Amino acid sequence: MSLYCRTFFRRKSFGCYRLLSTYVTKARYLFELKEDEEACRKAQQTGVFYLFHDLDPLLQASGHRYLVPRLSRAASLPKSEMEAELGGSFIKLRQALFQLNSVDSSLLFTAQALLRWHDGHQFCSKSGQPTQKNMAGSKRVCPSSKIIYYPQMAPVVITLVSDGARCLLARQSSFPKGLYSALAGFCDIGESVEEAVHREVAEEVGLEVENLQYSASQHWPFPNSSLMIACHATVKPGHTEIQVNLKELEAAAWFSLDEVTTALRRKGSLALQPSEASSLLLPPKLAIAHHLIKKWVETLSCSSLAA
Ligand SMILES: NC(=O)C1=CN([C@@H]2O[C@H](COP(=O)(O)OP(=O)(O)OC[C@H]3O[C@@H](n4cnc5c(N)ncnc54)[C@H](OP(=O)(O)O)[C@@H]3O)[C@@H](O)[C@H]2O)C=CC1
Numbered sequence: 001m002s003l004y005c006r007t008f009f010r011r012k013s014f015g016c017y018r019l020l021s022t023y024v025t026k027a028r029y030l031f032e033l034k035e036d037e038e039a040c041r042k043a044q045q046t047g048v049f050y051l052f053h054d055l056d057p058l059l060q061a062s063g064h065r066y067l068v069p070r071l072s073r074a075a076s077l078p079k080s081e082m083e084a085e086l087g088g089s090f091i092k093l094r095q096a097l098f099q100l101n102s103v104d105s106s107l108l109f110t111a112q113a114l115l116r117w118h119d120g121h122q123f124c125s126k127s128g129q130p131t132q133k134n135m136a137g138s139k140r141v142c143p144s145s146k147i148i149y150y151p152q153m154a155p156v157v158i159t160l161v162s163d164g165a166r167c168l169l170a171r172q173s174s175f176p177k178g179l180y181s182a183l184a185g186f187c188d189i190g191e192s193v194e195e196a197v198h199r200e201v202a203e204e205v206g207l208e209v210e211n212l213q214y215s216a217s218q219h220w221p222f223p224n225s226s227l228m229i230a231c232h233a234t235v236k237p238g239h240t241e242i243q244v245n246l247k248e249l250e251a252a253a254w255f256s257l258d259e260v261t262t263a264l265r266r267k268g269s270l271a272l273q274p275s276e277a278s279s280l281l282l283p284p285k286l287a288i289a290h291h292l293i294k295k296w297v298e299t300l301s302c303s304s305l306a307a
């Protein structure tokens with residue numbers, strides 16, 4: 001059983017920061033918890049805990065949604081007794097994605113990513129000796145080599161390529177039937193975001209892009225922690241012929257504004273009804289791919305209205 005503690009910021013107890021904004025005060029407080037073992041120990045006495053078993057969070061079903069119980073103290077019971085006592089079950093985070101609200105999912109993403117990182121960094125890669133976690137869980141230190149290990153995220157670029165009227169979406173064989181997403185790929189070492197976008201698009205669909213525009217970013221915990229960097233880009237005029245790299249993708253195609261708008265309106269889970277078996281499915285709201293696609297639709301719809 002693993003526990004992830006979250007300490008809620010209480011404004012009145014930090015008079016020394018009174019002149020600063022609430023956000024700055026909170027940021028300074030969280031910084032203090034990472035640096036000061038004793039302050040962190042104290043905070044854990046009033047903090048709330050999220051419970052995990054083998055990286056699966058404890059969730060409570062409530063209609064079509066999942067709620068995340070916040071525990072005021074750490075208890076240690078066998079898994080089944082814990083589930084019975086708290087009226088919930090330990091569920092794979094990926095499986096529960098569509099039934100969580102965005103605040104809960106963001107906290108659980110961070111908690112699971114940290115727990116996974118600690119689990120995989122128990123030993124120093126130089127000395128082979130066990131590493132020790134600090135109270136806040138923000139780093140691990142090897143007492144022998146003195147190396148400090150910090151939790152890491154792998155940078156990933158995700159790009160929605162457009163030819164002005166259509167956008168390019170692709171699927172991997174592991175995706176649910178009908179689901180298409182934007183092109184994604186890990187940055188190689190030494191690469192800038194721009195270089196990674198150009199390379200990934202060329203590698204996966206054989207196209208050259210230009211007019212790169214950063215849109216947003218997101219921490220994504222699956223399968224390991226990634227920092228998703230989302231961009232829009234266009235192809236060079238007239239150069240739209242896709243050459244799918246079948247080692248990376250199962251299929252890629254251009255989709256019209258109408259097709260994408262209809263797919264965005266489709267609600268609910270990723271399972272298609274038999275009558276819609278050939279329909280296009282898009283990533284869920286929580287995924288940054290959804291944000292990129294929605295933004296493209298909004299921009300194109302506005303510009304066609306203005307024309
Ligand atoms: N939030 C969102 O909206 C979306 C998130 N994603 C995420 O983006 C990530 C990348 O997408 P994907 O298209 O799969 O990536 P790539 O196109 O880069 O291909 C994935 C392959 O890269 C290799 N790889 C795995 N980890 C790393 C790493 N840390 N550095 C370099 N190469 C690595 C693996 O190859 P091998 O197994 O041969 O070593 C893996 O099969 C995935 O984690 C996916 O979950 C993707 C789309 C949407």
Ligand SMILES: [Mg+2]
Pocket residue numbers: 183184185204248
């Ligand atoms: Mg890819």
